Amino acid sequence: MSDPASTKVYPDAVSALADVLRDGMTLMAGGFGACGVPENLIAAVRELGVRGLTCISNNAGLDHFGLGILLQTRQIAKMIASYVGENKEFERQYLAGELELEFNPQGTLAERIRAGGAGIYGFYTRTGAGTLVAEGKEQRVVDGETYVLETGLVADIALVKAWKGDTEGNLVYRKTARNFNPPMATAGRITIAEVETLVEVGELDPDQVHTPGIYVQRIVAGRNYSRLIEKRTVRARAGSGDAVVA
């Protein structure tokens, strides 16, 4: 595609990770449930076999999908997440004391990642004040309101999934598959993006780019997306018209 000496484009997920991924690293992985998950890159982490990883992700994947496949191989030592309800292997390892777990409120997790990527050491938030989440953290009372200090998060490698990307690493996400991917793209010392469609520069509308290419060091075209749906919910065709979500 472009000059091979400076290209961000890698032929596949394994080659994008092989020379930088090490045991004990902190990884971020985008996605909410099964939506917007960097499946190809996670599969490559499994193939490369590194261990003792700390993974920052909203969820821990399903038993056979997303980060769940790294739990099966015991490659994850610690998870930082907001909700891990859909994974039996996670439950087993956690209850057996094999896996360390840190829960963050979802918005606090997102903002910690955003802050990390933006060079902000920490921020004071009302979220979690008066709860277990605040224990051991610096707190401030301003105008009668208690705020908890939460610190920014960065990762050795951030793995993100986008719908389209160009060879300069500009990314466009699709619908709710955006979720944690944009803040995580900013918070990786190395950010690797996988995209459903990789295009040449000039093919994306610059006004529509969600993640500017400066945040993305490596990009690969993903393959064989599972298109997995966790909870298929539909409405009857007859009647119900404008009835909203039930």
Add this chain to the structure above:
Amino acid sequence: MPWSREELAARAARELADGFYVNLGIGIPTLVANYIAPGLKVVLQSENGMLGMGPFPYAGDEDPDLINAGKQTVTELPMTSYFSSADSFAMVRGGHIDLSVLGAMEVSEHGDLANWMVPGKLVKGMGGAMDLVAGVKRVVVVMEHSSKDGTAKFKPRCELPLTGANVVDLLITDLAVFSRATRRDPFRLLEIAPGISSQELRAKTPANYLE
């Protein structure tokens, strides 16, 4: 007779006003969307990054890239917008969402809410609940008055770990509705389910409230 799940959802829907941006939790709160009064413009926010959440898709139209915070397939509307999780919770924390309806395990007479963790049981995580109660302007809780074993859930103090301290504005149970004007006020009994006497309600409610 205690109110049904559907009646609870319908009662919570009466808290919605025209132009409201609303976040609905999982369970009975999700049903509230079915009772939005005709002619009322209410925009549903889904904290995974969507404003203007539409109904479930028709079979065959499901899109794996389009889900709500409960991981269910949904649809978009002409006014829909998408954004990142960081933007989504900036919206929540910044007080831009008018109302949230959530379920609960316990509510205290001081408006504390517990709905994410039972010590000794496997904890799935708080998800976005702590952010919602900390940031949304008005928090409505819908829950059963007593748990399955008959233990009261509206009590002087929560025994379970909190989701938020002093965050509940309106409490709707299957026996009664309790409200308070501000978060400095005590709860006051507003409505009582048909056939439930105020003495019976008192007997089933360890929390203090005004009548």
